[in-house]
Amino acid sequence: MPKHLLVPTLALVGLFVCAPAVHTQGPLPGAVYDKDRKGEKPAPAPRRDLSGIWEPATPGGGIQGKGALAMESCRRDKATGRYVVQQNPPLTDTGYATVDCLKPEIEPPYTALGLERMRAHKPVEGYRMVPDAVNNDPILGCDPGGFPRVVLHNFRTSEILQTPTHMVMLYKFQKRYRTIWTDGRELPKDPQQPAWTTADRLPPEPRWWGYSVGRWVDDYTFVARTNGFQDDRTWLDNAGLPQSDTTEVEETYHRVDANHLELSIRITDPKLYTRPWVALDRLSLRLQSPNFDIQEMECSPSDQKHYYEFFGGQTGLDTDPAR
Amino acid sequence: MRYRLLRTLGVALILLIASIPLLAHHGAAQFDVGKKVTVKGTVVEWFWANPHCFLRFDVAGDDGQVVHWNVELQSGPNILPQGFTRQTFKAGDQVTVTLEPVKNGRPLGRLQKVVLADGSTLPLGAGNPQN
Numbered sequence: 125m126p127k128h129l130l131v132p133t134l135a136l137v138g139l140f141v142c143a144p145a146v147h148t149q150g151p152l153p154g155a156v157y158d159k160d161r162k163g164e165k166p167a168p169a170p171r172r173d174l175s176g177i178w179e180p181a182t183p184g185g186g187i188q189g190k191g192a193l194a195m196e197s198c199r200r201d202k203a204t205g206r207y208v209v210q211q212n213p214p215l216t217d218t219g220y221a222t223v224d225c226l227k228p229e230i231e232p233p234y235t236a237l238g239l240e241r242m243r244a245h246k247p248v249e250g251y252r253m254v255p256d257a258v259n260n261d262p263i264l265g266c267d268p269g270g271f272p273r274v275v276l277h278n279f280r281t282s283e284i285l286q287t288p289t290h291m292v293m294l295y296k297f298q299k300r301y302r303t304i305w306t307d308g309r310e311l312p313k314d315p316q317q318p319a320w321t322t323a324d325r326l327p328p329e330p331r332w333w334g335y336s337v338g339r340w341v342d343d344y345t346f347v348a349r350t351n352g353f354q355d356d357r358t359w360l361d362n363a364g365l366p367q368s369d370t371t372e373v374e375e376t377y378h379r380v381d382a383n384h385l386e387l388s389i390r391i392t393d394p395k396l397y398t399r400p401w402v403a404l405d406r407l408s409l410r411l412q413s414p415n416f417d418i419q420e421m422e423c424s425p426s427d428q429k430h431y432y433e434f435f436g437g438q439t440g441l442d443t444d445p446a447r
Numbered sequence: 448m449r450y451r452l453l454r455t456l457g458v459a460l461i462l463l464i465a466s467i468p469l470l471a472h473h474g475a476a477q478f479d480v481g482k483k484v485t486v487k488g489t490v491v492e493w494f495w496a497n498p499h500c501f502l503r504f505d506v507a508g509d510d511g512q513v514v515h516w517n518v519e520l521q522s523g524p525n526i527l528p529q530g531f532t533r534q535t536f537k538a539g540d541q542v543t544v545t546l547e548p549v550k551n552g553r554p555l556g557r558l559q560k561v562v563l564a565d566g567s568t569l570p571l572g573a574g575n576p577q578n
Binding site: 189248249250253254255256257259419420421422423424427430431434435436438439440441 | 473474475476477494496497498499501503517519522524527549551553555
């Protein structure tokens with residue numbers, strides 16, 4: 125390195141090395157995301173506590189745009205063994221079989237019906253993605269994304285409120301919430317004829333977000349189970365993986381230390397999948413400052429209509445059927 | 448020379464930070480990825496929304512015909528760190544837009560860089576000549 129570049133380079137290196145040491149005691153004040161810092165040593169995990177504002181530890185890490193299972197996505201390069209994206213697939217009128225991401229070896233274990241449902245979906249992301257103009261993704265009309273899609277596609281900043289009887293999950297994406305009961309009630313055994321095992325006078329109705337109950341399996345691991353989804357209008361993710369009224373979801377939250385939480389998701393649905401499968405494997409979440417101001421990502425039907433009129437609706441071919 | 452090195456490292460850092468929220472509601476099926484087009488025009492509408500903002504602007508061609516362009520950006524909250532706000536553009540502003548066009552040939556694309564009437568460039572860091 126030329127001598128005259130040495131001083132500024134060392135100064136910058138010093139800045140990056142020393143900066144983390146300033147903030148090793150806990151979350152930053154909340155103006156920006158608090159990220160993992162090299163060399164930090166978080167305090168031990170608190171006992172039986174998920175509360176706080178959480179953000180994927182890796183920036184963008186909660187966005188499984190290519191689909192569940194696809195945190196490392198796309199076509200595997202034979203030479204390197206790594207997955208790569210086909211950057212610019214052709215736009216054709218042959219059903220938009222455009223490929224940006226091939227991952228057949230890690231497809232979920234579809235039943236015949238599951239495969240049929242998956243193929244009927246026209247997502248705007250994943251290896252079967254189509255232009256906006258011809259998609260049939262329900263959330264792009266502002267239907268609720270539901271659960272677990274809010275986590276599998278778009279786990280953005282979220283807050284967990286913990287009370288003696290339940291957890292409340294507040295999600296930035298679509299600005300939604302759901303409740304996980306911890307008061308000892310059982311999950312309805314038959315979601316089609318549901319009843320709570322508590323004194324609630326009314327049975328739960330089928331829901332976009334299902335019914336959820338959870339319990340601590342040890343001091344640092346909380347497991348929630350969800351069923352009771354109303355129908356197949358919700359997708360599991362942005363790539364069009366199907367969901368149904370018989371889907372069951374198991375979420376596992378493992379508190380690693382004071383700053384980190386790991387989230388895994390397991391899907392069971394004998395109607396659509398031949399066996400249970402793991403859709404999310406230990407997504408690392410980072411605790412944020414308690415005064416972090418979560419932004420709004422609301423879906424507005426009038427905004428979406430405007431977007432499709434002037435942009436999304438114009439992105440296909442003249443031969444496309446109307447969306 | 449020292450300034451140039453610092454500037455290069457600084458811009459690289461800003462671009463790294465700015466690229467983090469570049470995650471759309473849709474993939475790249477409709478875009479001619481890697482192709483760049485630069486056009487100069489007059490703002491018609493700046494639409495601030497989720498999941499996509501867009502900028503409509505008119506471009507006068509050499510033949511006198513006006514082409515109505517539209518470029519999309521990410522969600523409002525996602526582009527705030529890049530320097531965009533709800534007040535960044537108003538109708539009548541002169542802009543020079545570099546965009547990645549759609550494949551079907553229509554005057555649509557996704558914004559790569561915009562030079563505003565005052566000479567400033569967004570997203571932050573994109574104005575450096577080395578980019």
